[in-house]
Amino acid sequence: MNAPVTVNIPIYLDYLSTTPVDPRVxxxxxxxxxxxxxxxxxxxxxxxxxxxxxxxxxxxxxxVAELINADPREIVWTSGATxxxxxxxxxxxxxxHKKGKHIVTSKIEHKAVLDTCRQLxxxxxxxxxxxxxxxxxTTPEMVQAALREDTILASVMHANNEIGVVNDIAGIGEICxxxxxxxxxxxxxxxxxxxxxxxxxxxxxxxxxxxxxxxPKGVGALYVRRKPRVRLEAQMHGxxxxxxxxxxxxxxxxxxxxxxxxxxxxxxxxxxxxxLEALRERFWDAISDIPEVYINGDREQRLPGALNVSxxxxxxxxxxxxxxxxxxxxGSACTSASLEPSYVLRALGLNDEMAHSSLRFSFGxxxxxxxxxxAVQCVRxxxxxxxxxxxxxDMFQDGVDLSTIEWAAH
Amino acid sequence: MAYSDKVIDHYENPRNVxxxxxxxxSIGTGMVGxxxxxxxxxxxxxxxxxxxxxxxxxxxxxxxxxxASSSLLTEWVKGKNLDEAASIKNTEIAQELSLPPVKIHxxxxxxxxxxxxxxxxxxxxxx
Numbered sequence: 001m002n003a004p005v006t007v008n009i010p011i012y013l014d015y016l017s018t019t020p021v022d023p024r025v026x027x028x029x030x031x032x033x034x035x036x037x038x039x040x041x042x043x044x045x046x047x048x049x050x051x052x053x054x055x056x057x058x059x060x061x062x063x064v065a066e067l068i069n070a071d072p073r074e075i076v077w078t079s080g081a082t083x084x085x086x087x088x089x090x091x092x093x094x095x096x097h098k099k100g101k102h103i104v105t106s107k108i109e110h111k112a113v114l115d116t117c118r119q120l121x122x123x124x125x126x127x128x129x130x131x132x133x134x135x136x137x138t139t140p141e142m143v144q145a146a147l148r149e150d151t152i153l154a155s156v157m158h159a160n161n162e163i164g165v166v167n168d169i170a171g172i173g174e175i176c177x178x179x180x181x182x183x184x185x186x187x188x189x190x191x192x193x194x195x196x197x198x199x200x201x202x203x204x205x206x207x208x209x210x211x212x213x214x215x216p217k218g219v220g221a222l223y224v225r226r227k228p229r230v231r232l233e234a235q236m237h238g239x240x241x242x243x244x245x246x247x248x249x250x251x252x253x254x255x256x257x258x259x260x261x262x263x264x265x266x267x268x269x270x271x272x273x274x275x276l277e278a279l280r281e282r283f284w285d286a287i288s289d290i291p292e293v294y295i296n297g298d299r300e301q302r303l304p305g306a307l308n309v310s311x312x313x314x315x316x317x318x319x320x321x322x323x324x325x326x327x328x329x330x331g332s333a334c335t336s337a338s339l340e341p342s343y344v345l346r347a348l349g350l351n352d353e354m355a356h357s358s359l360r361f362s363f364g365x366x367x368x369x370x371x372x373x374x375a376v377q378c379v380r381x382x383x384x385x386x387x388x389x390x391x392x393x394d395m396f397q398d399g400v401d402l403s404t405i406e407w408a409a410h
Numbered sequence: 411m412a413y414s415d416k417v418i419d420h421y422e423n424p425r426n427v428x429x430x431x432x433x434x435x436s437i438g439t440g441m442v443g444x445x446x447x448x449x450x451x452x453x454x455x456x457x458x459x460x461x462x463x464x465x466x467x468x469x470x471x472x473x474x475x476x477x478a479s480s481s482l483l484t485e486w487v488k489g490k491n492l493d494e495a496a497s498i499k500n501t502e503i504a505q506e507l508s509l510p511p512v513k514i515h516x517x518x519x520x521x522x523x524x525x526x527x528x529x530x531x532x533x534x535x536x537x
Contacts, residue, residue, distance in 0.1 A: 315448055317473040321413070321421060341448070353445035389427055389477060391452035391469040392445060407444030 005370040012327045013375060015364030016161055016189060016306055021257070022214035022365070028260040029216065032056065032253035042250045043241060053252045060259025067262040068191060068206065070198040070223055076242045077250060080220035081188035082112040083235075084207035085155075087222050087246060088184045089116045091232030092153045092205070093125055096182070100150030104181075106130040106138040107347040109157050112207075113186055117155075126150075135298035136163045136348050140171035147175070153182045158190030162344040162360060163297035164306025166190065173202030182230060188212055188220075192265035193303055194273065198223060204230045210254070214365060215261030219254035222246075272365060276305035279363045279372050283307065286376040290383055292396070296345060296358055305363040308345075310354045313393040314386040319359060322382035326375055329360050353392070353402070413474055414508035420478035425485050428467040430454045438531025442522040449476045449516065453523040455487060455495070457531055463487045463495055468523075475513040479503050479520035487524060496528040 012020070021029075032038045042057045044050025058072065065072040078084045093103065105117055107129045117127045128146045132138050138156050147154070154176050159166045169185055176183035184205040190196060191206070192213030198206070206223035210216055224230050224245065238247025265272075284307060287293060292312035311319060316330040341355035350358075363372070387393040392402060413421070429452075430437045436457055443449040449472035456465040466484040470477045482503060487495040503509075503517040 313471065315472050315476075317448070318421070318477060321474040351445075352447075356445070356448045389424060389469055390471040391441065391450055392471045394429060394452075394469060402445060407446065407450070408442060 007371050007374050009325045010327045011371045013361050014327050014329055016362035018211050019214045025257045025260045029253045029257040032256050056252055057250050057255050060255040063259035064221055064262045067266045068196045068198050074223050074226050076222045076224055076245045078220045078222055081207045081209035084220050084222035085112040085186055086116050087235050088205040092182050093120050094233035095231045096152045100152045101125045102148050102151040103127045104146045104154040108132050108344045110186055113155055134349050136165040138167050140175045143172050144175045147179050151181050155184040157186040159303050161189050163308040164303040165297040166301045170201045177202040210258035213261050213265045216254050216257040219258050273304045276363050279367055280307055283372050287379055307361045310358040311383050313390045314357050316356055323378050325378050416507050417478040420481040421474045424481040426467050438527040440523045440526025442526055443519050449519055451480045451519055451523045453527045455527045461491050463490050475509055475516040478507050479516045483520045492528050496525050
């Protein structure tokens with residue numbers, strides 16, 4: 001007789017928000033953090049401690065460059081994707097402002113891009129925020145239509161952090177290159193999970209984050225193309241590290257961890273991606289027969305381990321409360337003291353109640369089938385219970401069209 | 411966000427979930443809130459000929475605090491007369507459930523719901 005498979009509760013299904021550090025990465029990092037380890041300053045040129053640190057950092061740089069098929073000299077270390085986004089967008093805007101002051105981006109970018117663009121607007125730049133289509137995609141045609149004489153930069157994310165859809169970065173790159181507009185991609189959610197190739201894609205700047213690919217938090221990188229050369233105005237001034245683009249002593253252990261995480265991601269991407277897609281489909285197959293349940297965002301063009309689902313007539317925050325066994329996040333921003341539902345789902349054209357009723361499930365390297373199966377049971381039970389409690393579900397069952405009712409907004 | 415034990419108790423074991431026939435003369439129905447805001451409460455009271463609330467039922471679409479506020483309210487209104495029920499304050503609900511400031515609107519909604527139910531019942535009697 002088979003022993004029942006046990007799962008550890010709570011089950012982590014929030015890999016898009018962050019990932020645990022892979023044990024192999026921990027081992028590589030730990031080796032940098034002892035008195036016997038590589039503790040020198042990579043910028044020290046006068047002794048072996050510095051040389052060793054430099055070698056470790058450069059090795060990591062090569063590993064990250066290999067992951068995206070770039071030249072190591074095109075990798076600039078940063079503290080994470082937020083800093084990379086800031087450096088790319090402000091750096092380009094400030095360097096090329098004499099050429100033009102118009103930037104194109106989408107409404108469903110990460111806040112690190114949106115808030116940076118808002119700041120540039122305050123400085124006198126003009127920004128066009130594109131509406132994605134109903135599938136959550138920003139297409140090359142949309143970007144093409146938004147470009148102007150004075151456009152200097154387009155910034156479009158590779159994969160969306162809330163709904164997991166993947167944009168046609170190669171296609172947008174072609175449009176931008178032909179128009180002489182620099183193209184920045186927030187690659188935080190895509191790099192390490194799906195193939196990215198800087199030789200093939202006409203991307204000029206690419207933001208990356210270590211902690212989304214089983215590396216440590218607090219470290220990231222910005223890819224800056226050399227041919228044709230992209231210039232940036234530094235945002236952080238100091239010792240002229242990273243070819244003057246980002247000063248500050250390099251955090252050897254963090255970078256070594258990022259490098260190792262990139263190496264693993266590169267080597268295991270194909271198998272891991274197939275595995276995650278299988279888990280995602282296993283999950284969806286087991287819940288898709290619940291009535292009035294919908295996937296948000298394009299069904300095909302999406303990250304292998306990510307699913308954003310709306311459970312109509314059930315409110316997201318109470319659903320999460322019911323799903324105590326699962327570590328997941330709500331597409332609804334209710335928990336952050338705001339009554340506004342997710343700006344991403346709104347931009348897709350979802351009505352408010354559907355946006356309020358959505359959850360993001362993201363599976364990762366350490367997710368098991370048993371965990372997915374337990375998650376399915378929890379979700380089915382919670383949705384059934386909350387619909388039993390929902391006056392909207394009652395009305396829907398009675399054939400009432402909710403959009404015809406005049407609600408008293410509060 | 412941490413919920414108080416009382417919110418969790420009402421959420422896990424909601425009292426008086428259900429629906430009365432809206433057309434019944436002895437029933438008052440209050441439906442407040444909007445799906446767009448993430449909360450809709452339907453509170454119903456069954457009133458005896460001498461104006462006492464004999465039974466109450468609710469259904470709520472909303473967060474745990476909204477569900478708990480309406481569940482608690484159905485317990486409180488039973489046995490009260492209409493004036494007493496309509497004078498329940500949101501602050502009493504918020505205090506009983508230890509609602510944090512960001513969830514005060516849930517208790518406000520519950521107060522609105524009972525007022526609406528009482529009004530609905532009274533309108534039925536007048537017509």
